[in-house]
Amino acid sequence: MPDKFDRINSRYEQRAKRRKTNIILNTLIAIVLILILIVGGSIFLTDSKTEKEMKEAAKTEAQTAEKQQSSDKQDTTDEKEETDEESDEQEVVEKESDEQNVEKVIIDPAWEPVGTEQTGHQSSYQMGSIDWNEKEKAAAYAIGISPENMTNWWTKGGANPDSQAIMTVSESSKPNEAYRVYLEWVDGEGWKPTEVKKLIENDKGQE
Incomplete structure (x- = not known):
């Protein structure tokens, strides 16, 4: 009888160990998946933010260049008008x-x-x-x-x-x-x- 109980106990222990091992493995897998999602999401958000910043920077640069061009054109017009006025006012x-x-x-x-x-x-x-x-x-x-x-x-x-x-x-x-x-x-x-x-x-x- 003792041998039979020993065998039964041994099986229960093995099953319990397997269950624990499976739980640990599943937990680790879940943690790894969560980390992958976090890192991937962070990379995606960073890339999206960088792309948005680049677009905004390009837009700002284009607006600045347009304003500068308009300002230069206005300066040229003002200089011409001043020259014409000076000529007229001789x-x-x-x-x-x-x-x-x-x-x-x-x-x-x-x-x-x-x-x-x-x-x-x-x-x-x-x-x-x-x-x-x-x-x-x-x-x-x-x-x-x-x-x-x-x-x-x-x-x-x-x-x-x-x-x-x-x-x-x-x-x-x-x-x-x-x-x-x-x-x-x-x-x-x-x-x-x-x-x-x-x-x-x-x-x-x-x-």
């Missing part, structure tokens, strides 16, 4: 003169050629010709009136008659307020005032 020079019958000399840096209808250019001192009319237009522009309201008292060529002209003119209603206007020809653009002398007396209106 002061008119008015100075007294010791020249006989000249009250003052006027030079306006903003004067421009008045345009031309001519193809090529040949200076004409014939009243009513296209070139004559364009000379009168430039003289009227120089003293700030329209050609229709101007009287041309006298016109002659300058040092180079083909490209320079001198005119004595006044507003039609003010014949005693005369001006001597100096013009020069700009190819393709027409006659341009270079200097105006305000006369004390209309020395050509008395002739």
Whole structure:
């Protein structure tokens, strides 16, 4: 009888040991699986976070570059506008003169050629010709009136008659307020005032 009980006890002990071993193994396997899930999840989250950060960094960099480009463009525009304003705001020079019958000399840096209808250019001192009319237009522009309201008292060529002209003119209603206007020809653009002398007396209106 004792031998039989011993064998039975031995079987129970072996089964108990196997059960314990299985429990331990299953526990270890479960722990390993949990660790794998934790590590894998951590890696996935890190990669996802890194990718998101990279996208945000790229987006921020693109926005910064766009703002910088816009700022550079604005700076260039502002500089051009400032240059244009400085050019437009150049002061008119008015100075007294010791020249006989000249009250003052006027030079306006903003004067421009008045345009031309001519193809090529040949200076004409014939009243009513296209070139004559364009000379009168430039003289009227120089003293700030329209050609229709101007009287041309006298016109002659300058040092180079083909490209320079001198005119004595006044507003039609003010014949005693005369001006001597100096013009020069700009190819393709027409006659341009270079200097105006305000006369004390209309020395050509008395002739």
